[in-house]
Amino acid sequence: MSKIGENEQHTLKRSMKSRHIFMISLGGVIGTGLFLSTGYTLNLAGPGGAVLAYLVGALIMYLVMLCLGELSVAMPVTGSFPAYATKFIGPATGFTIGWLYWLTWVVTVGSEFTAAGLLMQRWFPNISVWIWSAIFAVLLFTLNALSVKFFAESEFWVAGFKVIVIILFIGLGGAAMFGLIPMEGHASAPMFSNLLNQGGLFPNGFLPVLFVMISVNFAFSGTELIGVTAGETENPDVSIPRSIRTVVWRTMIFFVGAIIVLAGLIPWKEAGVIESPFVLVFDKIGIPYAADIMNFVILTALLSVGNSGLYASTRMLWALSQEKMISPWLGKLTSNGVPLNALIISMLVSCLSLLSSVIAPDTVYVVLIAISGFAVVAVWMGIVASQFMFRRQFLKEGGRLQDLKYRTPLYPYVPIAAFLLCLTSCIGLYFDPAQRIALYCGVPFVVMCYLIYYLKNKKSAATPPAQ
Template identity: 50%
Template sequence: MEKSKQTFMRKMSAKHLIMLSLGGVIGTGIFLSTGYLIQTAGAIGTIIAYVIGAILVSLVMLCLGELSVYEPSTSSFHNYATKYISPGAGFVVAWLYWLTWTVALGSQFITMAILMQRWFPKVETWIWCLIFVNIILLSNIIDVRWFSVSEFWMSLIKVLALTIFLILGTGGIFGFLPISPSGSAPLFQEFTANGTFPKGIGAVFLAILSANFAFSGTELIGVAAGETENPKKNIPKAIIKTITILVVLFIGTIIIIGALLPQSSATLTESPFISILNTLGVPYAADIMNFILISAILSGANSGLYAASRMLWSLANVGTLPKKFAKLTKRGLPIYGLLLTILGGFLSLFSSIYAADTVYLVLVSISGFAVVVVWLSIGWSQLNFRKQYLKSGQSVADLGYQTPMYPIVPWLVIILCAISMIGIAFDPNQRVALLIGIPFLIICYAYYELIFKKKIADSQIDETNDVKQEEKV
């Protein structure tokens, strides 16, 4: 199957890559779910969980770095899985990743609409959904530079919010800021107020699963590799800085929340940020957090639409979707992929409202499972890539970026991702992800092998015959 001759424009710098990745990662997980995790696993257990999550995502990004610098392409890990594992594996990875972001779009639209009702209670949620859809569609459809700049500023709001929270929280812990109502510095007394692990070590293991998902989105750097200027320089720089920022912000945030928020507090039902900002005497804390949450979700939706549309383009570019989806505008944008993803987001939104216990449950389960599968595919691809690279007689010294400690790093990624999948089976709330995700993966792979593989082979034969006919003429 002939690939599209159109190319994406390389306009993203290292700072845009960093903010794109942060935009996909920093969301409701850190702003809303951390209180619940600390309540169940304890502050120390949650810190351990996030440290392990940070280690895993760092290993994944080290693998992706070598692949992306050597072969920077749009929706790269789909291409790497296709090339270094099997075409069927690449097909499955691409569809899983597209589904992940598309399902997220539906929940993000409705969540932003509900948050806006705090300020505008008389405006219907569907109106806000349409407004936010148009905002992210315009951000993605004008120009990749425009997208990069808009995502940069939206992500910057989240990064600054977490940074300011860390500064204020540190001031509260060490007594530089008064704590209401006691007025005394708590230091780290709350860390073990209910014991080191309040609900046992099993709760910590389940918190690790949540931490892994909290770090998902960092791989967006690989999606944007084909639109990055000077990828050999900018991709490694973006990876190192992204991981550093995430580790400092995420683990620092957990430490602050664990130290300042009582584990028995009833306010764990809302954002722990609001509770802590209120105890520090920050005025309008709830309104401030509402604005930050909307910015965080809007940024995530913006990144999600970008990533999902590139996956559709990548599938069409190798012939597993109609060629129309490989068509780019004059500004290098996959217009049909953007529109189909927006449509998918709307369908996800409607299913969350009208079929929450059936269709939407299936979609959410598959998308949650997909993150681990994608990370596993990156480690597996890098493992096989290096083998093929060396087998071809080339030297590791010639690689623009080298994954350190090969093959230990990719094997650790594969093993840790496999352990995460096994761990999902022990969590009653996430077990459905395996029960639905694994059959979906098998069906996708079988569909490719039994149907698309034959279609592509027939198409290649037809193209070869056409070429021969032209040569005769």
């Protein structure tokens, strides 16, 4: 089977190396989902439930990435998800997935700007949050507008800093769990008292594990950025499989290792989202200036996620334009190969999300965040469904498995299992009143995208061609 999109991809510069796409993907996944949301998961599901939820989330992420690997190597196109869904499921589904993924990231980028501005208040309480948010917005816009290579290089170093801090946290926290490092308020190792004497591993039962799955999946989102970068990657046949293997296993170790340490060191009743659980741990270990250190770490994490998110949302608009689903104006590139018009629109909408987080934090902003969490899982479902249909069509057209340079193992069980697990995560939203709004807003948004696509194409079909 020929690689789709080759003719229109020549204008993009393949300037990213394996180390770039690896760090871009890690940069997108290691953010507030790890540094803040883990507290919510631990509080709701308990220590055993939190660890189990992250293990299941890691499994789902792994299965999705196995499916994405086959698609990305066979068809390395930028903004790949809508292109795959359009070809193998249907153009309306491709249109919907593209908008879902774009919406996820522009909302995330706006929220990262706001959160970063709030973090700066710790050191500069007299300077408005808006000033810092605007400074960070200009910084990230500039990094994305200069060139693909400049963006990738900056993300490589920022994401690398986060990785070092997480490794340090797991090492120090692990030592504290077993009593090798003293903990404030504990004469011996705190692990056993927190895991066993606070209501057990599952103090609220097993059902809360289902409740938190959408938050856990959202925390793992960003790994799929490897597929978005495929069209701008040097030697994708080699770089993409290598990056997928590296990202999947290291993400699993970082997230599952971190949640095990948190569960062992923090009583689940004390965990929450008001203060990062990582800060609580460093405070209890007694590291000098722990709060300031973690404040800086979380700040860089937010900016790294915003950097990757702005890249992803821009490429999604560019991909939709290439598929002729939106205006060709959004597909124009600069001399450096940057889709500047798409970048400007994504930034402007991100700033609208930023506005909503301050003007109406209990209404618009909450709705957008809920949709973004639902949208990530919906996009993952689109990825695995596309791989299922691709393999079936490939074999039907006489293709040989040995011709695929990267093959999803255990087909069709892997894509089917991934789809069902993602669907279960979405169903779990209904049983948690705090997150149910994701279904009430997300499902109508999907329906609206399909309706817009069909109405748009019906109108185009009814318009006679110009003479």
